Amino acid sequence: MPEHHLSEEVLMAYAAGSLPEALSLVVASHATLCPSCRADVEAYEALGGSLIEDIDPAALPEATLSDIFARLDADEAGGASEPWGSTHTPARRDFENSSIPRPLRDYLDQDLAALAWRPVIRGVEEAEIKLAGAGVRTRLMRIKAGVAMPRHTHAGEEVTLVLEGGYSDAEGHFARGDVQIADPSVDHQPVADEGEACICLVVSDAPLKLTGPIGRLLNPFISY
Ligand SMILES: [Zn+2]
The missing domain is CATH 1.10.10 (Arc Repressor Mutant, subunit A)
Structure with a gap:
């Protein structure tokens, strides 16, 4: 859970x-x-x-x-x-x-290992997922066990869903199924857990523009 x-x-x-x-x-x-x-x-x-x-x-x-x-x-x-x-x-x-x-x-059509992973920095790779919608970037990120991502902020908002492994940053520990929403004020440096690569689905680089009265109410994730 x-x-x-x-x-x-x-x-x-x-x-x-x-x-x-x-x-x-x-x-x-x-x-x-x-x-x-x-x-x-x-x-x-x-x-x-x-x-x-x-x-x-x-x-x-x-x-x-x-x-x-x-x-x-x-x-x-x-x-x-x-x-x-x-x-x-x-x-x-x-x-x-x-x-x-x-x-x-349904979007990938193939196994994670078969995706076109491309290196970002040492120990970190990404694979783009093409989705409709201008300005929104969707990708899978694979971080080697124990690797620290460079400290970063975001131009827009970034939503991360952990699929395999896990990582920790100042906000806590995130494992399979956990979601993290970071806005431009969040300055974080995720570190992948030891023992297993961390694979995440990441949607980023654009304001999370929603439609309708409900859509305007996007709030940070609730943690409990
Ligand atoms: Zn939930």
């Missing part, structure tokens, strides 16, 4: 289909590895989009799931709304436990 999760707002935005493709890939992949976030996504998807869109965005950070359920009960007399977020709804088969989360496998 991952320890570093995505915020309720991000999961809602995902369920509402408001996230750019690259971020949807991160959320879907995390949900594959995280029963807790998966259950939340399924709950939001079951609620229906029109319902969530009706909620005043300013009030949302205070809103709990039970508030939303209460609202659902109140709206039930109005009839069922159209199913929503269908293009982002992960199929059941997406939640198999395998080294590469199913949503990511």
